[in-house]
Amino acid sequence: MTAPTKSSHSGPSDPAAASSGVPLHAPVIDWFADHARDLPWRRPEAGAWGVMVSEFMLQQTPVSRVLPVYEQWLARWPRPADLAAEAPGEAVRAWGRLGYPRRALRLHGAAAAITERHGGDVPSDHAQLLALPGIGEYTAAAVASFAYGQRHPVLDTNVRRVFARAVTGVQYPPNATTAAERKLARALLPEQESRAARWAAASMELGALVCTAKNESCRRCPIAGQCAWRLAGKPAHEGPPRRGQTYAGTDRQVRGRLLAVLREASGAVPQSALDQVWHEPVQRARALDGLVSDGLVEPLADGLYRLPLS
């Protein structure tokens, strides 16, 4: 620590300074300097495209499962235009078992839009990022921050949990992001751009490695001493139960099985092959229809199906 700056930007009405006069970002950024994981999309050579690909893949999917697919993806499609030149079905196939395969379709669509509208370069403008398919509030801020060093509130599930505990004093954040959370995130953002970008990555990493959903490790937390939830005795979550998603027997499971068959086939697949994956014909047909309407499957003549060529 060489900067004894007094953070004169924290006024009395600043929620960031409401519970404690000490800003959170300094200890968290220092902690990050020592404990950040060496992830491929954090290396300089990843570039904005690497960052963007990783963000798509990491939407609801753990780092450990993303790593191998990310490497293959970047080796095969090192630039957006390389992916855009392929059939969307190839993106779906290369997505493998990461889950939520519509993300592969959207990433392909985003690569096409980047190639057409932005000369093949991932845009650095937040609004232009937000306009791309598959990029919402979180991902736009993440790409702008991680790839271009810009100052944006980056509110993912990790950061929301860290804020809920450290500042608000509750175990878990609400199910959906609220205006209050956005306001808080903006208030906590360091003024300096490079510092804000560092804070975004650091607060996210803290939630991923230390302030985890279960079995949090306050012993290793750089802000444990100022954590409102911990200081309150770590009260258990109140309110509606956090939505638990069932899976067995759902359309999602059927869709997954159907798409797995198509992914592993080299070309078109007959209806009869798809009929093997699920016994109940109504649900099976509904799932297949859903895949087709989502653009993940292309129906051909004679009851054949394949991954989309266009």
Add this chain to the structure above:
DNA sequence: GAGCCGTGGAT
């Protein structure tokens, strides 16, 4: 805004 959309590891 609630519901939907995959998959597999950890507990």
Add this chain to the structure above:
DNA sequence: TATCCAAGGCT
């Protein structure tokens, strides 16, 4: 074994 949950987005 059943449940939880992992860097969300879209309708």
